[in-house]
Amino acid sequence: MxxxxxxxxxxxxxxxxxxxxxxxxxxxxxxxxxxxxxxxxxxxxxxxxxxxxxxxxxxxxxxxxxxxIPARLLGKRAETGGAVEVLLLAERPDLGQDCWEALVRPGRRLREGAMILFNDERDAPRLQGEVMERTEAGGRVLRFSTYGNSEPTNAADPYSLLNVRQLIDELGRMPLPPYIHxxxxxxxxxxxxxxxxxxxxxxxxxxxxxxxxxxxxxxxxxxxxxxxxxxxxxxxxxxxxxxxxxxxxxxxxxxxxxxxxxxxxxxxxxxxxxxxxxxxxxxxxxxxxxxxxxxxxxxxxxxxxxxxxxxxxxxxxxxxxxxxxxxxxxxxxxxxxxxxxxxxxxxxxxxxxxxxxxxxxxxxxxxx
CATH class of the missing domain: 3.40.1780.10 (QueA-like)
Structure with a gap:
């Protein structure tokens, strides 16, 4: 055929x-x-x-x-507080450290330079992602960093010592397919x-x-x-x-x-x-x-x-x-x-x- x-x-x-x-x-x-x-x-x-x-x-x-990986991250736009869902697809070390290709929703409003914040269970931001570029397939490349990583780490706070990959594991959810409810x-x-x-x-x-x-x-x-x-x-x-x-x-x-x-x-x-x-x-x-x-x-x-x-x-x-x-x-x-x-x-x-x-x-x- x-x-x-x-x-x-x-x-x-x-x-x-x-x-x-x-x-x-x-x-x-x-x-x-x-x-x-x-x-x-x-x-x-x-x-x-x-x-x-x-x-x-x-x-x-x-x-x-x-x-x-727990590839589903629920975040908020830094500028507006609007809800954002991110699905990590593939790590892209060729584009820089902690860069990931991802699907984002809602995608239309997330242009280059937009920042997304990911909070812990106490609603404190722990991880941030910057939109670097659009992909051919309609996704985005995000560069992640620990939130406020210029601040000194606080040994009493378990999140403060985690790197980006560990924070994704802590904050992310299992990405079950959309037909599983x-x-x-x-x-x-x-x-x-x-x-x-x-x-x-x-x-x-x-x-x-x-x-x-x-x-x-x-x-x-x-x-x-x-x-x-x-x-x-x-x-x-x-x-x-x-x-x-x-x-x-x-x-x-x-x-x-x-x-x-x-x-x-x-x-x-x-x-x-x-x-x-x-x-x-x-x-x-x-x-x-x-x-x-x-x-x-x-x-x-x-x-x-x-x-x-x-x-x-x-x-x-x-x-x-x-x-x-x-x-x-x-x-x-x-x-x-x-x-x-x-x-x-x-x-x-x-x-x-x-x-x-x-x-x-x-x-x-x-x-x-």
Missing amino acids: DKQSLKISDFDYNLPTELIAQTPLEPRDASRLLVVQRTSGTMEHRHFRDIGDYLRPGDLLVANQSRV EKLNDPERYQTVYARIRGSAAAPTAGLHFTPQLLEQLRQQGVRVGFVTLHVGLDTFRPVECEDVSEHKMHSEEIDLDAPTAELIRETRAAGGRVVAVGTTTMRVLESVAGFHNGQIEPFHGHTSLFITPGFHFQAVDALITNFHLPRSTLLLLVSAFMGKGLMEKAYQEAIEQRYRFFSFGDAMLLL
Whole structure:
């Protein structure tokens, strides 16, 4: 299928609102699992804890170890006191220390030079952000500093000794997607159990289903596990708004594939095992690196703006674990590319009929 001829309206579907999962299931691996064989089109209904039944000794799971930061900051304009909501997307050390790319609301009034103050629970300002510039995608670059950082620190005040990153952790909130309306009682439930490198504005949600016990069970079974890093950024929050898919501009995201994981992938492929991507972010890391190195997997640290759509030639990934994605999203296009659009539509229809739970806290698919 030619990207030029793709229309985003062809990747729409109707989802009953009550199927949008509002809270995570306990335990994590109790979620349902729709197992789809891509060649035959057969489907089975299982639970995530059964995933070992479909993995073989010598297979390799590759997962995204990015950790979500409390990226949602509620502040006030220094000049007017008007409320401002900031969603941090990516740190930008290339633009200076403590600079972040962010979405801001209301955006229209926040021009270059505007100052935003972020207060603690006593309503005292602790952190300030200056609007440096607009981004192409309509966001802002903010430069943060501790409030009144010219004043001497007060050892009796726990906030006064914190740097910008620590203040963001203290004052920020977990950036749950806008379709989740329930309060999350335990913020760790929006982290994978292996999340360790901080930087994401949203969780790589396919990995939320794993428990330490399930990972250990798979290792005992002879399945190996490797990790990559992609800090989930702007495109998670942006639907494809142009009808012609080829006009959609993917935002660049930082990715990292280290030497031990590259070696694991090469060993797995040489021995005839399968590379199983945990989530669309992992898929984009692996296929980006393969694309940069003529199909080979080498260590890589840099950026990718790879946009996977139907017709894409996969070179690195043999199977995919993924959640159910929003209509008209880049992630739905990726899944359609991997399993075929017709089979994607059948699988999603089956999931809706069987009352699967959708989106970030929802159920999963295993595409073999």
